[in-house]
Amino acid sequence: MTKLSVNINKIATLRNARGGNVPNLVQVAKDIQKFGAQGITIHPRPDERHIRYQDARDLKPIVYTEFNIEGNPQHNFIDLVLECKPEQVTLVPDAIGAITSSAGWDTKKNQSYLTEVIQEFQRNGIRTSIFVDPISEMIEGAKKTGTDRIELYTEEFAQQYGLGNHRVIEAYIKAAIMANELNLGINAGHDLSLDNIKFFKENIPDLLEVSIGHALISEALYFGLDNVVNMYLQKLK
Template sequence: MRKFAVIPHKAKSRMKTKLSVNINKIATLRNARGGNEPNVIEAALNCEKFGAQGITVHPRPDERHIRYQDVYELKEVLTTEFNIEGKPIDEFMKMVLEVKPTQVTLVPDAENAITSNAGWDTEKHQDYLTEIITELKRNKIRTSIFLDPRPELIESVAATGTDRIELYTESFATHYAQGDKTEVEMYKATALFAQEAGLEVNAGHDLSLDNIQYLISEIPFLAEVSIGHALISEALYLGLENTIQRYLRKIELGYKNAKNEQ
């Protein structure tokens, strides 16, 4: 694996990593039967009540899980941070500019992809992303770019004017499940380059109760983790409140482990 030098940086006073719960899978279950059970709005409010510091949704053009109408209804009731992920097609942009969530995470969704499977090539799409991000920030919406762990892209990322990146963590999760902890080094390098460029760093995709503590201990300055599939799946066995509380404890332990190593 290619090695990157870690850039020394001064420790900063920061809040601990926020947990944003992606409720797409709740909507998938609802849509499988029709009707309104389970209730997406009620589930989101329960996530907030049980300790989640944010709610994430990722509406797609075919509305196979979260529907555009869900987004408008959620905006009316949520009291924590609201993060909307998606590809900035015209319909998506119209919606987010009307809803004005806390954050929009730009994802280069491929057509017919089951789930997100790649980050942006920000060198190739720098002008396009800059135009989109300028419009979002004009509307006072925080922006984040979904990104593979590639430190060499950070210069072009910063040039877009984005506030944050979201590290696409599937590769980390896959290697970690196989007992390989070295993959996190590329994520650390990318996160540090981003921090030095003045960007905040989020992370998401395939994070779970098994790997979240280790990721936080290695990158304790993550601003937010967005977790959906694993969290909702684990909640089937553990209960939603218990699962969210377990994630919050894992994040706390990861943060403490990192502090102890400094």
């Protein structure tokens, strides 16, 4: 079964809109795990507009499934990850001020930098994953960095699938086959939803984990958080 890691950035966005601590991010993370999710993902950004660095510290003692911290490996982020020691760190090439992630790494151009950062995390017992587009050259570059896994960036898949273009999956299948041949674990994330997750999962060989936030929290407004987590778990079987 592909594991479900729930990104709780949008819970933090809602909390921050009014100040205070409603909704309580830590309690939501506890509940999501109780509902059956196999991981909690956060993506702190330098301006802390949703997840704050302190949130990572507060979440560490209560995440008993898998703690995944995503972000651009700048100095403050690296320090935070080394302090919290999550099970997994996912490296994402966010521009400062970006609304959301918009591309995978150029693993050729950034190979030496990524290699250095990944080695530091691995020395500290933290599994690493690199956010990449489904491009053979970028997956080959990821392998050379020494990363444990890649995370396939799925925005293009979600957009095209929504338009009825199911052939968009072909590039992702090809990328997954290559990753498997290179002995890289495969994660996926970005704009995956209840509408498209089953099709994606059924077509991607050896998909280990999906990280889903915006769609899942939005769907929970209609169906409830417990129901939505379990709807995803059913589709990922």
